[in-house]
Amino acid sequence: QKEVEQDPGPLSVPEGAIVSLNCTYSNSAFQYFMWYRQYSRKGPELLMYTYSSGNKEDGRFTAQVDKSSKYISLFIRDSQPSDSATYLCAMGRGGGSYIPTFGRGTSLIVHP
Amino acid sequence: DTAVSQTPKYLVTQMGNDKSIKCEQNLGHDTMYWYKQDSKKFLKIMFSYNNKELIINETVPNRFSPKSPDKAHLNLHINSLELGDSAVYFCASSQDGTRTDTQYFGPGTRLTVL
DSSP: OOOOOOOOOOOOEEOOOOOOEEEEEETTTEEEEEEEEEOTTTTTTTEEEOOEEEEEEEEEEEEEEEEETTEEEEESSSSGGOEEEEEEEEEESSSSSSSOEOOEEEEEEEEO | SSSEEEEOOOEEEOOOOOOEEEEEEEEEEEEEEEEEEOTTEEEEEEEETTTEEEEEEEEEOEEEEEEEEEEEEEEEEEEEOGGGOOOOEEEEESSSSSSOOOOOOOOOOOEEOO
């Protein structure tokens, strides 16, 4: 079992839908959680960063962390075709240098 | 202006060859990284340098040798290329390599070994 599990999809939704992307993890040492967006043939870019359990909102994006269940989610409201990309979750341990462990990414397609 | 740039973007070569990938960042960051993204899209860290000093060296064959001539550049040299080295290699940088740092990724170098 990999440390971070993420369904690769693809997930296809109509424009305007609410999208839910999820990751589960097995290592309770993970303390902080990130979501990256990666467009085709581009490098990943950081979307959201959270440290504690609960919700964090930024515009149309909400990141949710449930440490007790080892489960994180990214919600996208009013999805747009420009949101079509691969979304990677990443997690890091506390202390020392920053070494994130990435999920394999979920491919999202938002069709008009 | 591109924040993190890599050259070349595409690299096709034969098994056994030696090749280099260059990375430059103009963000004034202290820490730079090399990642490998395989065909299944897993992104794995290979190396991290902070102010030209190697601080992270994950389990990577010693055919891979990073070199940092200054803190704005981190190059990756690969000797005796193998089929399994085919992947996309991403360079990234961050301010100081702490856990709250945002990493900025380059566009990637797609390496194909024939």
